[in-house]
Amino acid sequence: MDWQTTPEDTVPSAPVTEADERLLRARPPATGAWRDGDPAGHRRFTFLGDFHTENGEHLPATRLAWESWGELNEARDNAVLILHALTGDSHVRGEAGAGHPTAGWWEQVVGPGAAVDTDRWFVIAPNMLGGCQGSTGPASVAPDGREWASRFPYLTIRDQVTAQIRLADSLGIDRWAAVIGGSMGGMHALEWAIMEPERVQRLGVLSSPPVTTADQLALNFVQLETVRMDPHFAGGEYYDAALGEGPHRGLALARRMALLNYRSPIELNQRFQRSWQSGVSPLGRGGRFAVQSYLDFHGNKFTRRFDANSYITVVEAMNSHDIGRDRGGVEEALHTITAKTLVLGIDSDRLFPVDGQQRIARSIPGLIDEEAIVLSSDFGHDGFLIETDEVGMHLRRLLDS
Numbered sequence: 001m002d003w004q005t006t007p008e009d010t011v012p013s014a015p016v017t018e019a020d021e022r023l024l025r026a027r028p029p030a031t032g033a034w035r036d037g038d039p040a041g042h043r044r045f046t047f048l049g050d051f052h053t054e055n056g057e058h059l060p061a062t063r064l065a066w067e068s069w070g071e072l073n074e075a076r077d078n079a080v081l082i083l084h085a086l087t088g089d090s091h092v093r094g095e096a097g098a099g100h101p102t103a104g105w106w107e108q109v110v111g112p113g114a115a116v117d118t119d120r121w122f123v124i125a126p127n128m129l130g131g132c133q134g135s136t137g138p139a140s141v142a143p144d145g146r147e148w149a150s151r152f153p154y155l156t157i158r159d160q161v162t163a164q165i166r167l168a169d170s171l172g173i174d175r176w177a178a179v180i181g182g183s184m185g186g187m188h189a190l191e192w193a194i195m196e197p198e199r200v201q202r203l204g205v206l207s208s209p210p211v212t213t214a215d216q217l218a219l220n221f222v223q224l225e226t227v228r229m230d231p232h233f234a235g236g237e238y239y240d241a242a243l244g245e246g247p248h249r250g251l252a253l254a255r256r257m258a259l260l261n262y263r264s265p266i267e268l269n270q271r272f273q274r275s276w277q278s279g280v281s282p283l284g285r286g287g288r289f290a291v292q293s294y295l296d297f298h299g300n301k302f303t304r305r306f307d308a309n310s311y312i313t314v315v316e317a318m319n320s321h322d323i324g325r326d327r328g329g330v331e332e333a334l335h336t337i338t339a340k341t342l343v344l345g346i347d348s349d350r351l352f353p354v355d356g357q358q359r360i361a362r363s364i365p366g367l368i369d370e371e372a373i374v375l376s377s378d379f380g381h382d383g384f385l386i387e388t389d390e391v392g393m394h395l396r397r398l399l400d401s
């Protein structure tokens, strides 16, 4: 790794666009959650009713928001479930706007003629339980008319999959042609294949571990503490407009920290080098390095599309992940998977390194390859979102298997 300063390092980079600057100046609302009454966009909602968590807590009225593409055939055997990562949502495809804060996150992978070809497959993508883009989460209104906020239950990955199972039941989908997920979505996909093996014909696990390790727990704990320490977090009770702004500083800082795990040192060093964001030198007060500006931008942008309590809920759910829990261990659990399986990782992933995917691949009986597929990419963990040609090529193989 080359940390030396070169003459080019002092060349100021192009400033961010005017639209970006406007976005950063605008004051966000207390929460970036989608709220009842906001435009629904392409979302649909399925009401699941009473929900009891693994931990013994209770939600009296639960719903999942979801989107779909393609048509369910008469045999009902072409349904594909796509499960999003930590801060994703149901919006796999489509424009930003009309209730969707971001454009589709897998536009190049899912669609007519794409790897997950919606002319052939009926694709469903739900927003996870505890999320903030239409499914029941901490920003949802409880029976007493107030947001759940700090009263929202602790959820596990298995709770979230239980909600997805009830969604499939209610849609009349007895068996998925494939369940595919990246990162936390891959944790959900693994649980699907273990909890309901007869309902998962094919399984795609991208950039996910079999268990959230101590290292990953540690990275998550510091982020959650950062959110909670923001004075505007107010113990999670920040939705009341009278309190003013939400815990944006803490949430934005947590996102900056997370982004470092999502990208790789190689990419950051090559992309930003030591360049300045503007004509003002960062060697003194006032100027910023371009990489700092990039992190600031993503941190601030995140607060406009995510809810701090929801972030805590979904990170805690990710921390619960251990497919071996109460099942005799990780390998025992993997042996029970009957689906034809693709396991894929990115060589520069520092969040969920490839040894996790290799461990999964070693013990799944129906692996379609001899071992986990390891893509070479400088994009780190986010490679599963960015390397769409290669990821798509492997998903096509899975769907043709």
Ligand SMILES: CC(=O)SCCNC(=O)CCNC(=O)[C@H](O)C(C)(C)COP(=O)(O)OP(=O)(O)OC[C@H]1O[C@@H](n2cnc3c(N)ncnc32)[C@H](O)[C@@H]1OP(=O)(O)O
Pocket (backbone or CB within 6 Å): 016, 017, 020, 083, 084, 085, 086, 087, 088, 089, 105, 182, 277, 290, 291, 293, 294, 295, 297, 298, 382, 385, 386
């Ligand atoms: C299944 C799921 O995981 S869903 C969740 C996925 N979505 C996210 O993670 C949301 C955040 N987005 C991202 O992290 C990325 O956009 C990805 C992973 C989806 C795609 O990565 P990339 O295409 O490499 O985007 P990249 O990380 O370069 O970010 C580009 C943005 O940074 C901005 N940017 C780039 N350099 C700078 C800089 N020096 N200063 C400020 N902003 C900058 C760009 O203006 C661009 O803005 P935009 O998002 O409004 O278009």
Ligand SMILES: N[C@@H](CCO)C(=O)O
Pocket (backbone or CB within 6 Å): 085, 086, 087, 088, 182, 183, 184, 262, 381, 382
């Ligand atoms: N960019 C992804 C990374 C986690 O997999 C997200 O924010 O959900």
